[in-house]
Amino acid sequence: MKPVLIAALLAGTAAHAQDFNAVEKGRKLAITADCAACHTGDAGEFAGGVPLETPFGTLVGSNITPDQATGIGRWTKEEFRRAVKSGKAADGHLLYPAMPYTDYANMTDADVDAIYDYLQTVPAVHNEVEENQLPFPLNMRVALYGWNLVNQTDATYETNPDKSEEWNRGRYIVMGPGHCAACHSPRNLTGGEKTGDDFLTGATLENWHAPDITADPRLGVGGWSEDEIIAYLKTGHNAYDTASGPMAEEVALSSSKWSDSDLASVAAYLKEGEVDAPASAKAPDPLDAQSASMQAGAAIYGDRCSACHAADGEGVAGLYPKLSGAPLVMADDPTSLGRVVLAGSQAGATAAAPTGPVMPSFGATLDNAQVAAVLDYIRNSWGNAAPAVDTGDMASLRKDLQTQ
Numbered sequence: 001m002k003p004v005l006i007a008a009l010l011a012g013t014a015a016h017a018q019d020f021n022a023v024e025k026g027r028k029l030a031i032t033a034d035c036a037a038c039h040t041g042d043a044g045e046f047a048g049g050v051p052l053e054t055p056f057g058t059l060v061g062s063n064i065t066p067d068q069a070t071g072i073g074r075w076t077k078e079e080f081r082r083a084v085k086s087g088k089a090a091d092g093h094l095l096y097p098a099m100p101y102t103d104y105a106n107m108t109d110a111d112v113d114a115i116y117d118y119l120q121t122v123p124a125v126h127n128e129v130e131e132n133q134l135p136f137p138l139n140m141r142v143a144l145y146g147w148n149l150v151n152q153t154d155a156t157y158e159t160n161p162d163k164s165e166e167w168n169r170g171r172y173i174v175m176g177p178g179h180c181a182a183c184h185s186p187r188n189l190t191g192g193e194k195t196g197d198d199f200l201t202g203a204t205l206e207n208w209h210a211p212d213i214t215a216d217p218r219l220g221v222g223g224w225s226e227d228e229i230i231a232y233l234k235t236g237h238n239a240y241d242t243a244s245g246p247m248a249e250e251v252a253l254s255s256s257k258w259s260d261s262d263l264a265s266v267a268a269y270l271k272e273g274e275v276d277a278p279a280s281a282k283a284p285d286p287l288d289a290q291s292a293s294m295q296a297g298a299a300i301y302g303d304r305c306s307a308c309h310a311a312d313g314e315g316v317a318g319l320y321p322k323l324s325g326a327p328l329v330m331a332d333d334p335t336s337l338g339r340v341v342l343a344g345s346q347a348g349a350t351a352a353a354p355t356g357p358v359m360p361s362f363g364a365t366l367d368n369a370q371v372a373a374v375l376d377y378i379r380n381s382w383g384n385a386a387p388a389v390d391t392g393d394m395a396s397l398r399k400d401l402q403t404q
Contacts, residue, residue, distance in 0.1 A: 297377025
């Protein structure tokens with residue numbers, strides 16, 4: 001065989017290997033970025049159609065298969081990168097920030113390009129999606145120019161040379177493809193993520209409270225070991241918490257499938273936190289154990305809750321989370337706790353933990369004052385301390401859940 005032909009064959013083989021590697025890298029990154037959560041509905045993988053409820057109305061996840069007419073089959077790599085990192089579609093229209101481009105802006109171009117390469121290999125699905133279902137005048141995209149002006153839309157990730165490679169990798173995943181701030185950072189009046197001291201300090205969305213995941217030892221994950229953080233992300237539960245609602249979906253579709261090294265990196269970053277993280281707020285004084293609410297809550301807990309969570313709030317390892325010392329239990333916002341008491345919850349199942357524990361609903365047997373009382377007891381027993389739960393808030397939550 002002639003040398004020139006051999007060289008050509010070898011070059012072709014190398015090029016094919018590079019393409020395969022890019023596609024596989026993109027597949028893993030698409031999992032890390034949890035693309036399926038918003039873009040995989042009944043029409044097929046990445047074919048869009050998933051309703052995304054926002055405080056301003058409903059948006060629908062777009063079709064990102066390589067279909068030429070209804071997907072991204074005609075998009076160039078540069079157009080895809082611009083959409084993911086800057087919120088501008090191929091035809092120039094601005095995307096609503098339900099697409100977390102403010103977080104994806106922190107991703108490298110190479111990582112976004114790899115996701116594009118992967119998406120070009122998935123089956124093309126012809127599925128026309130009406131993405132914008134917001135009411136007038138919010139459905140007028142011209143307002144997004146103003147939104148982009150007042151909110152952080154540029155990359156904020158920078159490598160910290162004083163930290164380990166593992167810590168920096170974890171920070172990159174949290175701030176970029178993992179887009180953790182999209183749920184775990186509070187929002188301003190325009191719906192933009194708050195930054196600075198508010199970063200990852202918790203937020204309430206769709207009647208779920210995404211808790212503080214800073215290194216705060218009382219309200220965040222600073223009191224968890226790195227192994228406990230890894231267990232939660234990989235299996236959906238650890239001694240302190242069981243993933244429910246949107247987080248159960250995230251674990252099932254995304255973090256349970258991360259590599260061990262990525263899980264360890266994120267755990268290292270979250271456990272240590274930022275160098276300039278704010279000091280933990282002083283714990284409030286616990287409610288008086290002799291108060292009417294605490295006394296009523298103790299009786300309800302003993303009757304309805306202690307069989308699973310134990311009389312001392314220690315729970316059952318691997319099945320029912322402990323309530324004593326649990327950050328979510330002591331969060332200022334008790335929305336998630338109220339929700340699971342009223343409506344119950346099905347924990348997500350993963351390959352590492354295929355049994356998803358069930359929390360039964362007590363909404364039919366407990367009135368709003370009783371729900372508030374049992375939450376007061378849980379949030380202020382066994383060393384816990386948290387503000388009293390408002391009965392009116394539980395009534396509003398019940399009404400919201402009944403209309404969902």
